Amino acid sequence: MRLAVLTDIHGNAEALDACLEHIASVGVDGHVILGDIVGYGPDPGYVVERVMELQRRGAVVLLGNHDEAIADGSGGMSELAAEAIGWTREQLTDEHKAFLAGLPLTHQDGNTLFVHASARDPGDWNYVIHRLHAVDCFAATDARRILCGHTHRPILFHQIADRPVEEFVPKPNTKVPFFKARRYLAVIGSVGQPRDHNPNTCWALLEPDGLTLNRIAYDIDATARKIAATRLPRWLGLRLYEGR
Amino acid sequence: MMERKALAPGLMIDGFTLGERIFAGGMGSVWRATHPDYALPIILKIPFFAPGENVSAIIAFEIEEMIMKRLSGPHVPKFLGSGELADLPYIAMEFVEGESLASLTDAAPVAADEVARIGQLLARALVDVHRQQVIHLDLKPGNVILAKRGAVLIDFGLARHDKLPDLMGEETGLPVGSAPYMSPEQILGDRTHLESDIFAVGAMLYELATAKPPFGIPNTRAGLKQRLKTDLATLAPALSGLPPGLAEVILRSLATDPADRYPTADHLLFDLNHLDQVVVTDRSKRADGGVFAWVGQMLGRPGEAKRTSSRATSLDQRFASAPLIMAAVDLSRGADPLAEMVRVHVRRVLAAEPRARLACVTVLRTKLIGEDKPTDDAGRPAYIGRLVAVKDWARSLNLPEEKVSYHVLEGVDAAAALIEYAHHNPIDHIVMGARASSSLRRHLGSVSSRVVAEARCTVTVVRLGGGGEADETPPGPDSAPDES
Numbered sequence: 001m002r003l004a005v006l007t008d009i010h011g012n013a014e015a016l017d018a019c020l021e022h023i024a025s026v027g028v029d030g031h032v033i034l035g036d037i038v039g040y041g042p043d044p045g046y047v048v049e050r051v052m053e054l055q056r057r058g059a060v061v062l063l064g065n066h067d068e069a070i071a072d073g074s075g076g077m078s079e080l081a082a083e084a085i086g087w088t089r090e091q092l093t094d095e096h097k098a099f100l101a102g103l104p105l106t107h108q109d110g111n112t113l114f115v116h117a118s119a120r121d122p123g124d125w126n127y128v129i130h131r132l133h134a135v136d137c138f139a140a141t142d143a144r145r146i147l148c149g150h151t152h153r154p155i156l157f158h159q160i161a162d163r164p165v166e167e168f169v170p171k172p173n174t175k176v177p178f179f180k181a182r183r184y185l186a187v188i189g190s191v192g193q194p195r196d197h198n199p200n201t202c203w204a205l206l207e208p209d210g211l212t213l214n215r216i217a218y219d220i221d222a223t224a225r226k227i228a229a230t231r232l233p234r235w236l237g238l239r240l241y242e243g244r
Numbered sequence: 245m246m247e248r249k250a251l252a253p254g255l256m257i258d259g260f261t262l263g264e265r266i267f268a269g270g271m272g273s274v275w276r277a278t279h280p281d282y283a284l285p286i287i288l289k290i291p292f293f294a295p296g297e298n299v300s301a302i303i304a305f306e307i308e309e310m311i312m313k314r315l316s317g318p319h320v321p322k323f324l325g326s327g328e329l330a331d332l333p334y335i336a337m338e339f340v341e342g343e344s345l346a347s348l349t350d351a352a353p354v355a356a357d358e359v360a361r362i363g364q365l366l367a368r369a370l371v372d373v374h375r376q377q378v379i380h381l382d383l384k385p386g387n388v389i390l391a392k393r394g395a396v397l398i399d400f401g402l403a404r405h406d407k408l409p410d411l412m413g414e415e416t417g418l419p420v421g422s423a424p425y426m427s428p429e430q431i432l433g434d435r436t437h438l439e440s441d442i443f444a445v446g447a448m449l450y451e452l453a454t455a456k457p458p459f460g461i462p463n464t465r466a467g468l469k470q471r472l473k474t475d476l477a478t479l480a481p482a483l484s485g486l487p488p489g490l491a492e493v494i495l496r497s498l499a500t501d502p503a504d505r506y507p508t509a510d511h512l513l514f515d516l517n518h519l520d521q522v523v524v525t526d527r528s529k530r531a532d533g534g535v536f537a538w539v540g541q542m543l544g545r546p547g548e549a550k551r552t553s554s555r556a557t558s559l560d561q562r563f564a565s566a567p568l569i570m571a572a573v574d575l576s577r578g579a580d581p582l583a584e585m586v587r588v589h590v591r592r593v594l595a596a597e598p599r600a601r602l603a604c605v606t607v608l609r610t611k612l613i614g615e616d617k618p619t620d621d622a623g624r625p626a627y628i629g630r631l632v633a634v635k636d637w638a639r640s641l642n643l644p645e646e647k648v649s650y651h652v653l654e655g656v657d658a659a660a661a662l663i664e665y666a667h668h669n670p671i672d673h674i675v676m677g678a679r680a681s682s683s684l685r686r687h688l689g690s691v692s693s694r695v696v697a698e699a700r701c702t703v704t705v706v707r708l709g710g711g712g713e714a715d716e717t718p719p720g721p722d723s724a725p726d727e728s
């Protein structure tokens with residue numbers, strides 16, 4: 001099985017299209033969307049439509065905190081995120097909202113767990129940034145491989161036996177091999193709003209023997225222009241150029 | 245899990261038939277083997293552990309498999325296959341015929357020429373392996389085989405791939421490696437420096453020259469840490485019998501701070517190839533303050549800051565920032581606008597990369613192989629005049645002496661001499677001139693076009709602007725590299 005894993009699309013149509021085009025050229029057996037389909041970006045309706053279409057064709061689609069906030073309100077979010085949620089809610093149809101509201105928090109496929117944030121209390125949206133977060137996340141599940149998003153900063157944690165958890169920032173477009181004796185927790189970079197100082201969009205190719213974080217250039221100008229033409233904060237467009 | 249059969253000669257494992265067992269130890273065994281698909285001699289390394297136990301052995305197996313799969317070329321054993329951890333773990337590889345470097349260190353001291361020759365072989369192997377993103381981190385005489393094809397490095401169980409996770413575990417931070425050859429930064433738990441391999445080469449050459457490893461054979465952590473405080477001046481006297489250039493190369497390789505060693509194995513190889521041009525410094529004086537500052541800095545920083553302190557750059561960035569540049573200039577006609585234009589471009593290339601090194605090369609053509617050395621009108625060897633000319637050409641670049649060297653190649657075929665030099669040294673980037681074409685040159689093929697076609701590195705071909713200069717002079721016997 002070769003799976004394309006995408007997360008934190010955040011209403012960025014240009015980035016999503018670039019990823020899906022690249023995925024089609026690479027060839028995969030399925031798609032997994034780890035949530036945060038909307039929020040921040042100027043094209044929430046278009047992006048939800050594309051994700052719904054992927055789901056009809058068999059994709060696994062999970063809930064993110066921004067998706068949840070469309071129905072449940074933006075309590076606990078930053079001012080910037082909450083402002084964007086308010087605008088986004090106005091752009092979505094009832095069908096879109098119902099789709100987002102119905103998404104599950106996790107999906108397990110054999111030894112592999114997919115989740116938006118940490119596997120520890122998935123609905124609490126805990127960030128996985130440091131080793132200690134990874135330790136908590138590993139402890140919450142028996143899965144050997146966990147894939148999540150939420151931070152927009154790709155990082156791979158791995159652990160063998162009872163040795164300390166190790167971390168590694170995967171190099172773009174370089175496959176990291178998996179070893180059977182190890183557990184892995186991969187935080188996948190964001191499709192629509194990378195924050196690791198690499199503005200290129202990110203999608204992960206998950207294979208039985210390894211993981212590749214693909215980074216693709218896309219038309220940031222077009223996305224930023226669209227953001228500037230809405231009531232969304234302009235910074236949401238500017239940050240895309242810097243990947244932060 | 246596959247039922248574990250007793251290992252014995254004749255046992256078939258994935259098409260490999262075990263032959264004689266040539267090694268058995270606590271970590272596993274090594275067997276000769278055959279396979280119908282491979283004509284070369286084969287060994288199988290079979291680690292010994294039950295899954296879930298003895299984590300260090302599993303990690304070493306993971307690392308060696310991961311690294312061996314990704315390495316190729318003459319300086320590593322050819323990887324032939326591996327077995328699953330859960331079934332029967334093994335790594336099948338070529339059995340490299342040759343002499344272990346350990347048998348030479350056992351017979352040390354060896355002659356200075358031999359030390360330098362082995363240094364060249366080791367540096368050449370490192371150039372190749374480092375370019376494949378791998379740092380060995382456990383170089384010692386027992387892990388080097390001197391084969392017909394050059395030095396072959398074996399046992400990558402402690403190695404690190406620059407683009408892949410370090411399976412050894414950065415969190416534990418304990419020093420791993422072989423005590424006599426382990427670099428100061430490895431002792432402090434830092435496994436990110438290619439200079440660690442350069443240090444090990446320095447330690448092996450020191451041992452070859454003196455019959456003793458430079459820091460003894462410590463068997464405690466305190467003993468190991470001794471080398472963090474060792475003044476290089478105390479190592480120098482044992483090398484006083486060597487040519488000063490060779491002693492300098494060894495001492496520079498053994499510098500405590502990795503930044504004081506060679507930035508890449510390419511630079512080490514270059515110096516070993518040109519020992520007469522190595523600038524001898526007073527290392528002991530120069531190093532002091534810096535070393536203690538460096539050690540303090542390394543010891544003072546906890547956790548990950550320590551391990552990534554001195555080199556946050558990747559190997560690729562390192563290669564890019566410390567290139568060996570070769571300027572090939574035609575000085576057969578004296579001062580020459582094209583040679584000046586080559587210098588303009590060389591300056592441009594050097595300006596971008598402060599750790600670059602420049603080799604200024606010119607070719608003195610001889611008519612026949614083996615003919616007497618050409619002389620000038622006053623009867624002096626002609627290459628001396630050329631050496632003076634090439635130094636004069638480089639003068640206005642104002643390079644410090646340790647960053648530049650001068651070479652007069654003699655040969656019948658200028659292009660072949662340049663290509664061979666570039667490969668041997670190993671040059672990253674050639675800058676050379678090309679004169680306007682003539683019908684004769686089109687017929688014979690120009691030197692620059694042959695260098696472009698056959699050199700393995702980047703080549704910048706410089707032309708005079710305007711495109712007007714037609715030079716119909718056919719190449720004479722003494723015309724040099726960039727004349728065509």
